[in-house]
Amino acid sequence: MQAKAIRRVLGAAVLATLTMLSLAAPSAAITGGEPDGDRHPNVGLILFYQPDGRFRCSATLVTPTVLITAAHCTFGNLGKTLVTFDSVIAENPPSPFPVAANPAQGYTSAEIEAAGYRAGTPMAHPNYSNFTDLDNWNDVGVVVLDRAVTGINPARLAPTNYLNGFEQPLLNSTIFDLVGYGTEVRQPVDGPQKPLPMSFPLIRRFTSSPGQKLTPQILQMNGNPADDRGGGGTCFGDSGGPSFLNGNLVTVTSYTYTSNCRYLGGYQRVDIPVVLSWLNTVLN
DSSP states (O other): OOHHHHHHHHHHHHHHHHOBOBTTBOOOOOEEOEEOTTSOTTEEEEEEEETTEEEEEEEEEEETTEEEEOGGGTTTOEEEEEEEOOSEEESSSSOOOOOOSSTTTOBOHHHHHHTTOEEEEEEEOTTOOSSSOGGGOOOOEEEEESSOOOSSOOOEEOOTTGGGGGOTTSGGGOEEEEEEEEOOEEOOSSSOOOOEEOOOOEEEEEEEEEEEEEOSSEEEEEOOTTOTTSSEEOOTTOTTOEEEETTEEEEEEEEESSTTOOSEEEEEESSSHHHHHHHHHHHO
8 A cells, every 4th residue: 555545544543543532532442352451561551742632652661761652652742741551540431640731731740740650751763754654654752751660671672673584474374462552442332333442441451463464664464353363453542552472572553544443453663773773872
């Protein structure tokens, strides 16, 4: 699919996988799967302001002070970013997160910490293409925490070009572990029984998906929960969340193709030189 076509599909999907946190905007995340519990304690939820609202994404701790996420979760953010590693945020509404005193300026560290959460500074990859260039996608960002995390082991980044060893025909039988915050797409209790994004419970979830296509920048996976090779995929609210292979963090969630997230998902590779070289400047 050409870049222009993908961008059209992503018109809603870029806000997509961000997911606005408000009473009027439902959020969604992993389709299928199950509550993550304590399986991935180094995967956290991040909450932040951009000019058009307050949003959430997922992110993964890779050093005691740095989380990796998607560039569209860190690009143009206002103020500080709220971080939590709580596996269960809220079973039912309302959300426990604080509202910024001045949304036009975003969160301050003081108000985030006063609410009992961690604060950090967002940074996007300097060559992030904002979904315009498939050859230079670079949808990766970081949040640098004000204070180091203790008691949580950081995830291990994959070596350079690690995914190149899993190209077709091996890719279709390679199963990736996916983690993200939000709720699954499911049938509503009342009304038409078409699966829809649900706002609560707001928890960390886990599933698995088979690989479908690999490019120099992007890994695509089959997110259909009916596919017996995996358990589902990612959706709105999972942006920036990790996929793991053999214990290595290999991608962050970037985009989805459909409104119910039951088709292909796109994942930014973090094992490629253009990403790892930038991360090294942040991590060292």
